[in-house]
Amino acid sequence: MSTTMSSSPELAVSEWFNTAAPLTLAALRGRPVLLHSFQLLCPGCVGQSIPQIQRIERVFAHTDLQVIGLHTVFEHHAAMTAVTLRAFLHEYRITHPVGVDRADGASDAPVTMRRFGLRGTPSSVLIGRDGSILHQLFGVEDDIAAGARIAMALSAPLPHSATIHPTTNGHGCADGLCAAPTSSKTSI
Amino acid sequence: MSTTMSSSPELAVSEWFNTAAPLTLAALRGRPVLLHSFQLLCPGCVGQSIPQIQRIERVFAHTDLQVIGLHTVFEHHAAMTAVTLRAFLHEYRITHPVGVDRADGASDAPVTMRRFGLRGTPSSVLIGRDGSILHQLFGVEDDIAAGARIAMALSAPLPHSATIHPTTNGHGCADGLCAAPTSSKTSI
Amino acid sequence: MSTTMSSSPELAVSEWFNTAAPLTLAALRGRPVLLHSFQLLCPGCVGQSIPQIQRIERVFAHTDLQVIGLHTVFEHHAAMTAVTLRAFLHEYRITHPVGVDRADGASDAPVTMRRFGLRGTPSSVLIGRDGSILHQLFGVEDDIAAGARIAMALSAPLPHSATIHPTTNGHGCADGLCAAPTSSKTSI
Amino acid sequence: MSTTMSSSPELAVSEWFNTAAPLTLAALRGRPVLLHSFQLLCPGCVGQSIPQIQRIERVFAHTDLQVIGLHTVFEHHAAMTAVTLRAFLHEYRITHPVGVDRADGASDAPVTMRRFGLRGTPSSVLIGRDGSILHQLFGVEDDIAAGARIAMALSAPLPHSATIHPTTNGHGCADGLCAAPTSSKTSI
Numbered sequence: 101m102s103t104t105m106s107s108s109p110e111l112a113v114s115e116w117f118n119t120a121a122p123l124t125l126a127a128l129r130g131r132p133v134l135l136h137s138f139q140l141l142c143p144g145c146v147g148q149s150i151p152q153i154q155r156i157e158r159v160f161a162h163t164d165l166q167v168i169g170l171h172t173v174f175e176h177h178a179a180m181t182a183v184t185l186r187a188f189l190h191e192y193r194i195t196h197p198v199g200v201d202r203a204d205g206a207s208d209a210p211v212t213m214r215r216f217g218l219r220g221t222p223s224s225v226l227i228g229r230d231g232s233i234l235h236q237l238f239g240v241e242d243d244i245a246a247g248a249r250i251a252m253a254l255s256a257p258l259p260h261s262a263t264i265h266p267t268t269n270g271h272g273c274a275d276g277l278c279a280a281p282t283s284s285k286t287s288i
Numbered sequence: 289m290s291t292t293m294s295s296s297p298e299l300a301v302s303e304w305f306n307t308a309a310p311l312t313l314a315a316l317r318g319r320p321v322l323l324h325s326f327q328l329l330c331p332g333c334v335g336q337s338i339p340q341i342q343r344i345e346r347v348f349a350h351t352d353l354q355v356i357g358l359h360t361v362f363e364h365h366a367a368m369t370a371v372t373l374r375a376f377l378h379e380y381r382i383t384h385p386v387g388v389d390r391a392d393g394a395s396d397a398p399v400t401m402r403r404f405g406l407r408g409t410p411s412s413v414l415i416g417r418d419g420s421i422l423h424q425l426f427g428v429e430d431d432i433a434a435g436a437r438i439a440m441a442l443s444a445p446l447p448h449s450a451t452i453h454p455t456t457n458g459h460g461c462a463d464g465l466c467a468a469p470t471s472s473k474t475s476i
Numbered sequence: 477m478s479t480t481m482s483s484s485p486e487l488a489v490s491e492w493f494n495t496a497a498p499l500t501l502a503a504l505r506g507r508p509v510l511l512h513s514f515q516l517l518c519p520g521c522v523g524q525s526i527p528q529i530q531r532i533e534r535v536f537a538h539t540d541l542q543v544i545g546l547h548t549v550f551e552h553h554a555a556m557t558a559v560t561l562r563a564f565l566h567e568y569r570i571t572h573p574v575g576v577d578r579a580d581g582a583s584d585a586p587v588t589m590r591r592f593g594l595r596g597t598p599s600s601v602l603i604g605r606d607g608s609i610l611h612q613l614f615g616v617e618d619d620i621a622a623g624a625r626i627a628m629a630l631s632a633p634l635p636h637s638a639t640i641h642p643t644t645n646g647h648g649c650a651d652g653l654c655a656a657p658t659s660s661k662t663s664i
Numbered sequence: 665m666s667t668t669m670s671s672s673p674e675l676a677v678s679e680w681f682n683t684a685a686p687l688t689l690a691a692l693r694g695r696p697v698l699l700h701s702f703q704l705l706c707p708g709c710v711g712q713s714i715p716q717i718q719r720i721e722r723v724f725a726h727t728d729l730q731v732i733g734l735h736t737v738f739e740h741h742a743a744m745t746a747v748t749l750r751a752f753l754h755e756y757r758i759t760h761p762v763g764v765d766r767a768d769g770a771s772d773a774p775v776t777m778r779r780f781g782l783r784g785t786p787s788s789v790l791i792g793r794d795g796s797i798l799h800q801l802f803g804v805e806d807d808i809a810a811g812a813r814i815a816m817a818l819s820a821p822l823p824h825s826a827t828i829h830p831t832t833n834g835h836g837c838a839d840g841l842c843a844a845p846t847s848s849k850t851s852i
Contacts (some may be wrong), residue, residue, distance in 0.1 A: 122368035141372075141379045146334055152620075159620045187367035191329045191461055204309075244535045246530075247623030255631065271381055340808075347808045430714075432723045435811030443819065517755045522710055555751035563710070563743035567705045649755055659696055660780075 108227045111135075111170070112211035113199030115182050117189055123168060123197055129166045129231050137172045137201075137213065138187040139224040140180050142184055144276025149193060149222035150239045155243065156250065157196065163254055171200035172213040174223060174280045175272075177203070208282050220279035226253055268287040299323075299358070300399035301387030303370050305377055311356060311385055319352045320441040325360045325389075325401065325411040328376040332464025336428045337410035338380060344434065346383065351442055357386035360409060362468045369446040397468050408467035416440055420464050424452050427465055448467045484603045487511075487546070488492040488587035489575030491558050493565055497561060499544060499573055505607050507540045513548045513589065513599040515579075516564040518557050520652025524567060524616045525598035532622065533572065539630055545574035550585040550646075550656045585656050596655035602629055615653055672791045675699075675734070676775035677763030679746050681753055682827075686762055687732060693795050695728045701736045701777065701787040704752040708784055708840025709834040712804045713786035715754060720810065721760060725730050727818055733762035736777040736785060738844045741767070773844050784843035803841055 108125055118123050127132060129181045136153050138145035157167055184198055189198060201210035209218075216225055219238040226235040226249060234253055241249075272279060296313055313321060324341050326333035345355055369440045370388055377386060387401050389398035397406075403411055407426040414423040414437060422441055429437070461467075484501055492498050512529050514521035524654060533543055549556045556575055565574060577586035585594075592601055595614040602611040602625060610629055617625075648655060672689055680686050689697060699716050702709035711757055721731055735743045753762060765774035774784075780789055783802040790799040790813060798817055805813070837843075 133410035135372075141375050155618065155620050159618060159624065176375035179372040181372075184367040184372055187329050191364075192331055212389055231462075242531065242535060242618035242623075244531050244623035245628075247618075247620035247625075248535065248627035249623075250620075251624035252631070253626040255628070280380075343806065345805060347812065429725060430719065431815075432719050432809035432810075432811035435806075435808035435813075436723065436815035437811075438808075439812035439815040440819070443816070462719050519756055542802075552751035555748040560743040560748055563705050563740035567740075567842075568707055596846050654755075 106233050108225070108233050109167075109212075109215035109285065111199060112202040112215070114202040115200045117186060117197055117198045117200075118198035123166075123199070125227065128166055130225075130229055131166050132229055132234075133166045133168060133225075133227040133248070134250065135168050135170055135216075135225040135227065137170045137221055137225070139171065139173055139175075139217050139221045139278060140185055141176060142221045142273065142276075142278045144240065144273075144278070146192075146224045147258075147276060149224070150194070152240060152243060152246065153196075154194075155183055155244065159247065160250060160254075165250060165254065167196040168200050169194065169196060170212060171198060172201040172210055172218060172223075173203070174209040174213065174220075175278070177208075213280065218280070220277060222277070226250065228253055237239075238279075294421050296413070296419055296421050297400075297403035298402065299356075299376060299387060300390040301358075302390040302462075303388040303455045305374060305388075306383055307385035309402065311354075311387070314417075315353055315414065317352050318417055318418055320422075320438070321354045321356060321413075321415040322438065323356050323358055323371070323404075323415065324407050325358045325375070325404075325409055327359065327361055327409045327466060328373055329364060329408045330461065330464075332428065332461075332468045333410040333464070335464060337412070338382070340428060340431060340434065341384075342382075343431065344438065345437065348438060348442075353438060353442065355384040357382065357384060357391050358400060359403040360389040360398055360406060360411075361391070362401060362408075363466070365391070367398075368369040401468065408465060414438065416441055426467075429474070452469065481663075482609050484587075484601070484607055484609050485591035486645065487544075487575060488578040488591065490548075490578040493562060493574045493576075493577040495558065495573035501541075501603060501607065504542055504603075506605055507542050508605055508610075508626070509542045509544060509601075509603040510626065511544050511546055511603065512602040513546045513592075513597055513601070514593050515547065515549055515551075515560055515597045517552060518597045518652075518654045520616065520649075521598045522568070523652060525600070526570070527573055528618070528619060529572075530570075531619065534627065535623065535647070536626060541626060541630065543572040545570065545572060546577050546588060546628060548573060548577040548586055548589040548594060548599075550596075551580070551654070553579070555583075565607075581614060589656065594656065596612065598653070600625065604629055616656075625663055665685050672697075672795055672797050673776075673779035675732075675735075675763060676766040676779065678766040681750060681762045681765045682759055682762075683761035685728075686833070687763070689791065689795065692730055692791075695730050696798075696814070697732060697789075697791040699732050699734055699780075699789040699791065701734045701780075701782050701785055701789070703735065703737055703739075703785045704749055705740060706785045706837065706840075706842045708804065708837075708842070709786040709838060710756075713788070714758070715812065716759075716804060716807060717760075719807065720814065723811065724732060724814060724818075729814060729818065731760040732836055733758065734765050734776060735762060736765040736774055736787075737767070738773040738784075739778065739842070741772075753809060757773060775817055777844065782844065784816045784841060786841070790814065792817055799819065802843075 111126055138149060153167060171185055194267045201212045207214060222240060223238045225233060228234045235249055298313055315476060326337060340354060348388045359373055391398045410428060411426045413421060416422045423437055486501055514525060529543060547561055575587045579586045583590060598616060599614045601609060604610045611625055674689055702713060717731060735749055765776045767774045771778060786804060787802045789797060792798045799813055
């Protein structure tokens with residue numbers, strides 16, 4: 101990431117769960133937002149990032165951090181429909197707002213995923229109170245580093261030195277991570 | 289379980305994955321069979337029993353143990369279709385034969401699940417070389433006990449004292465276990 | 477803890493390991509200090525708090541956080557000598573400075589332990605740049621909360637709401653925690 | 665291991681804990697014996713093999729398996745005395761008989777360790793009802809394989825194919841394993 105913070109693009113969501121009204125990042129300006137990109141059939145999401153998100157929710161329950169799930173389906177589209185997602189959220193006790201990233205047919209990757217240049221699932225984007233992207237990660241970070249980073253987002257930015265980089269390359273799922281085709285990065 | 293071993297009922301499967309031809313327990317007589325009942329949206333299956341089944345496959349790779357997965361959908365039927373199951377098996381690297389337990393409309397629980405009287409997912413049934421049910425469990429057993437039990441099935445039966453009983457009661461998923469409605473037990 | 481931060485007492489150490497010169501909290505004023513109280517035969521220290529301290533060291537390696545281990549022996553004194561501690565630090569790859577809390581015969585609990593009012597092992601004390609005690613804990617906190625708290629100590633204090641309280645009461649070791657006799661609390 | 669089962673050598677123990685009378689393998693003939701070689705400052709023993717031994721004890725509590733701990737100190741001798749061992753056994757809730765492997769000054773490695781040709785800690789030796797060595801391992805085996813092997817020892821031998829080999833080579837502790845100097849292997 102560059103030292104100049106980039107302003108976050110907006111979400112493009114076709115259907116929301118766990119919220120009475122659609123969310124926009126613009127309307128959330130002023131609060132830190134943790135955006136969690138996942139697919140319900142992604143092993144690393146189910147086994148690692150979703151449990152971590154739920155631990156984060158518990159620790160920061162009394163802060164104004166907004167956690168948002170984003171179902172960014174870029175493969176097995178027929179297998180991960182909204183019907184299946186609804187049951188998944190129920191069974192995994194996911195209670196924070198979750199949006200289905202909008203598919204537009206221009207790419208296997210959905211619109212928000214392309215806007216943020218997400219490389220695959222799980223990914224997370226930490227957005228500051230001013231709407232800038234503080235940190236963006238493909239993979240799952242150490243809990244200590246994640247806690248530190250969010251604490252700083254609640255007050256001020258943390259240096260990026262603590263980032264643990266995922267080692268997965270290429271397309272498809274391996275070691276629990278699901279990498280999107282490269283086209284999803286360039287078709288923003 | 290009674291001391292008199294009961295003979296295993298037959299499988300009723302509507303679709304098979306990871307096998308060129310349908311399997312029957314009758315045709316497998318002579319080999320020990322580990323039947324693993326799961327649902328793809330069951331947290332205890334994804335997080336605990338499927339990883340254990342995969343460890344079992346590795347340790348007993350050079351024996352004649354036959355592992356069979358059985359997708360016993362008794363809730364969220366529209367969410368766990370064969371299309372989603374196919375992608376699930378791919379993403380979770382499940383390579384042993386998996387059958388979709390046949391739904392007949394007589395109950396939310398499918399036919400094989402009712403025949404065996406399975407209480408929910410994950411469940412496992414260990415069937416001896418003679419076709420008798422050696423052990424049947426709702427939940428996940430300690431790895432040491434599972435290894436011991438299968439080793440004995442490869443030669444002779446083990447006493448049941450090592451069983452770890454699940455504590456979940458009632459219908460629905462809790463602590464990773466998904467309990468079937470009671471009707472599925474009585475509608476055999 | 478009260479809202480008025482208390483100033484940290486000083487260390488009383490009879491022998492240092494992993495440092496060329498003795499450390500004092502006074503001399504460390506200006507840097508945040510994480511003081512980790514342990515006993516080498518305490519299961520919760522070996523299994524939980526020491527691994528967490530080592531994860532903390534990795535994540536905050538590029539900051540000015542000072543981690544200090546304090547061997548606070550309050551039981552089995554003949555079993556946990558400096559000779560055994562030296563071998564323990566070697567085998568567990570502990571490289572940060574570790575001091576042996578000074579025993580003075582006035583209590584089973586050593587001097588620094590009494591000064592801080594530590595209830596048992598593992599305990600941790602987070603000391604701010606200004607020398608005040610920001611947080612003191614008997615037990616092990618969630619990694620996310622620990623990371624958040626240290627990040628704030630590197631800049632500003634965190635509310636105490638994220639604390640996970642240990643449930644152990646009384647004297648002796650249970651659930652991995654070793655509680656000191658009550659007298660060690662009152663004999664400060 | 666050769667296909668010809670070797671008969672187990674006898675224990676040489678200088679001090680026993682958790683038993684009213686000294687044990688000998690000769691007197692235990694007829695029962696399967698699981699001999700667990702450890703050092704109290706060995707990270708892989710404390711973190712992996714001892715917890716596994718305790719799981720084994722629970723699963724096979726109602727069988728005639730005899731578990732015996734053997735404190736095979738081959739380094740840091742002054743740090744791992746009988747006084748420290750006694751406190752260690754207390755804190756880690758180890759209740760099965762534990763013998764201190766007898767040191768004779770002929771080698772850093774103690775006598776029983778040399779008799780069995782143990783390569784380091786943790787090691788385990790599974791001895792059959794007839795006194796033969798069924799399996800000997802430096803490191804920690806998968807729980808499923810361990811359970812299977814012990815179940816077979818309670819009745820009949822298992823093929824050795826399931827063994828998970830440790831990758832540590834050389835002397836000293838790494839990845840939790842502590843390898844003895846090579847001399848301990850040749851000085852039997």
